[in-house]
Structure formats: structure tokens, C-alpha cells
Amino acid sequence: xxxxxxxxxxxxxxxxxxxxxxxxxxxxxxxxxxxxxxxxxxxxxxxxxxxxxxxxxxxxxxxxxxxxxxxxxxxxxxxxxxxxxxxxxxxxxxxxxxxxxxxxxxxxx
Numbered sequence: 001x002x003x004x005x006x007x008x009x010x011x012x013x014x015x016x017x018x019x020x021x022x023x024x025x026x027x028x029x030x031x032x033x034x035x036x037x038x039x040x041x042x043x044x045x046x047x048x049x050x051x052x053x054x055x056x057x058x059x060x061x062x063x064x065x066x067x068x069x070x071x072x073x074x075x076x077x078x079x080x081x082x083x084x085x086x087x088x089x090x091x092x093x094x095x096x097x098x099x100x101x102x103x104x105x106x107x108x109x
Contacts, residue, residue, distance in 0.1 A: 028058070028063045028066050031063065031066040031067055031070055032054050032057060032058055032066065034070050035053070035054050035057055035066065035069060035070050035073065036050055036051070036054045038070065038073040038074060039053055039073065042073065043103065045106055045107060045109075046109075048109040049103070049106045049107055049108065049109045050106075051109070052105070052106035052109040053103060053106045056098070056102050056105070056106065057069060057098070057102075060098060060102075061094075061095060061098060062091070064083060064086050064087050064091065065087065065091055065094065065095045065098070067079070067083055068080065068083050068087060068091075068092070068095050069095055069098070069099055071083060072095075072099060
């Protein structure tokens with residue numbers, strides 16, 4: 001492969017990855033904003049700790065898991081019931097573990 005072709009291929013791959021990451025961040029931004037709002041209103045993590053929690057949620061949870069987390073923070077049983085069929089057992093357990101462990105990681109940030 002010629003150096004120019006390799007450079008063009010690398011640029012294309014980088015562009016695709018950037019678009020995928022940007023798309024993921026945009027797809028769930030409303031949930032992440034709502035998680036930040038609930039966290040700052042209802043927890044003792046403070047703004048920096050909540051920002052850490054939201055960043056971790058963006059990196060570690062999918063859209064449905066973020067929605068489940070938000071429903072849990074809001075204690076919205078109807079939303080949780082609606083999400084149950086959309087989430088696998090493993091995703092549900094991972095979300096519960098995330099909600100149990102991540103605040104401790106983010107406390108004091």
C-alpha cells in the first residue's frame with residue numbers, strides 16, 4: 001500500500017471512530033444531563049462527584065442502562081417496568097453494580 005493510501009485510510013478510520021464516539025455522546029446526552037441534575041439534587045457527591053458519575057455512565061453504560069439508572073434515581077417504578085423487557089439480566093446487574101460502586105469512586109472528586 002502506498003504511503004498516501006495508508007494515510008488516507010488512517011484518516012478515514014479516525015474520522016469514522018470520531019463520528020461513532022460523537023454520535024454515542026449525542027444520543028444519550030439528555031439522559032446524562034438528567035442524571036447530573038438528579039445527582040446534584042439528591043446526593044452528597046457535589047458537582048464534581050456528580051460530573052465524575054455522569055462521565056463514568058457515558059463511558060460504561062449503554063442508553064438503556066442510563067435510562068434505568070435515571071429511573072432508579074427518580075424512583076420511577078413505571079419507567080423501570082417499561083425498561084425491564086429492553087434490558088438483559090446481565091445489563092440490569094451491571095447497572096445495579098455501577099450504581100453501587102461508582103459513587104464511591106467519584107466521592108471527593
